[in-house]
Amino acid sequence: MRNLALALLILLFPAQARAGQGTTTEAEPDWPDRIIHLRERLDRVPNDHQAREQLAIAYNNYAVTLADAGNVDDAVEQLEEALRLDPASVQLKANLATIHLKAATEAYQAHRLTEAKRLVQEALAVTPNTAEPYVLLGEIEYNSQRLKEAKAAWEKALALSPDLLEVRTKLSQLDQELPVESKFEKLSQVYFDLRYTTQLERASGSDIQDMLLKARREVGSDFAFWPTRKIVALLYTAEEFRTLRQQAPEWVAGQYDGKIRVPLPGQDLDHQAVIRILYHEYTHAVVYELTKGLLPTWFNEGLAEYEAWKHEAPPWTLLREAAAQARLLPWQALSTQFSASATTMQAGLAYEQAHNIVRYLVERHSFWRIKRLLKAVGEGTPFEQALQAEYRLKLPRLEENWRAWLQELLAISPAAP
8 A cells, every 4th residue: 555645734823822922932842731721711711712723723733742652542632622622624624534544554554454444434534525545445445355345435535536546556456356356255264264266166165264274373383473364365267367467477376465366276286286375375474464564575485485385395496407507696686586577487496596595594593583583674674684683694604605505405305307
């Protein structure tokens, strides 16, 4: 979701009121004290319109201070007091709506979708003709797999603000998804909302759900993290998946974009391949929550491949060939190989190399270091800095050690037939 430009506005006192306050500039006015004095003044002279206006402004400015400190409930209470004094104020309404919308955005990013939706509706109750709440409402509905409701919200946002190009793009994609996904069967439990095409028998759907629950247990055990939110998982025919993901490169076998999207077993994918894709995409969901999406693509993909292949011996076909021909990629260049313009061979080598690096870190240094690394990244430490701090080696030396380990591994691992 795009970053909403949500700014609270400090209001100024009328010129004549400011003149009576002297020339001293306060760095941080004592708003509660000012509110008390203005309230007493208004109680003495109920028709003092200047005191009423100043009191509404003081309530507003105190609310801004509280909101900046994260005290959302108290900020809302102060703004509601301001609106009782000046119910027609457009700016006071805008500020109240902004506080609700900021809180809604934080709830949405933390996957508290019910709370986020309630807060958006409170923002809309104050300012029903602004686009931003409808943009967020569309995101909430879309990620809850309520596609018709998401469409209605985004259409309303565009009606209010036609220049929202990102919303227009999302709506175009949604228009392609609706005819397919609205016909999906549904299997739902505490942790997954599984939607699948009618071509998948219900028994197979249950099997996929079992695989997702197994992935949750096993991946969660490695990362010591089990998301409590319900994750939407969509299973398509191979044709549906490719039709709906036209912007994705041909080599993309599954996708996580807030939802797990996986093609069904079929002519091109056997059952074991689909299980690997489920583990891979579920790992992306876990890693995204742990790192807030701040992990470099190559390491993210390496972790996902590690979990997908944990119970099998990878063939390392492309990696073996690249090592023999001195074509291994520098770690810092790996993420570029996952771009939409990368060929299948380029991406395939990048996947194998990223996977192999993660396997090296796990086998030589254990998984608990990776957990600490992800925690540091999630708290805002740049990845390379966190990597060097965790393994106590600069990146070139760590990469050199991996290359030596790889040569030993390939020497004792049989080549794939």
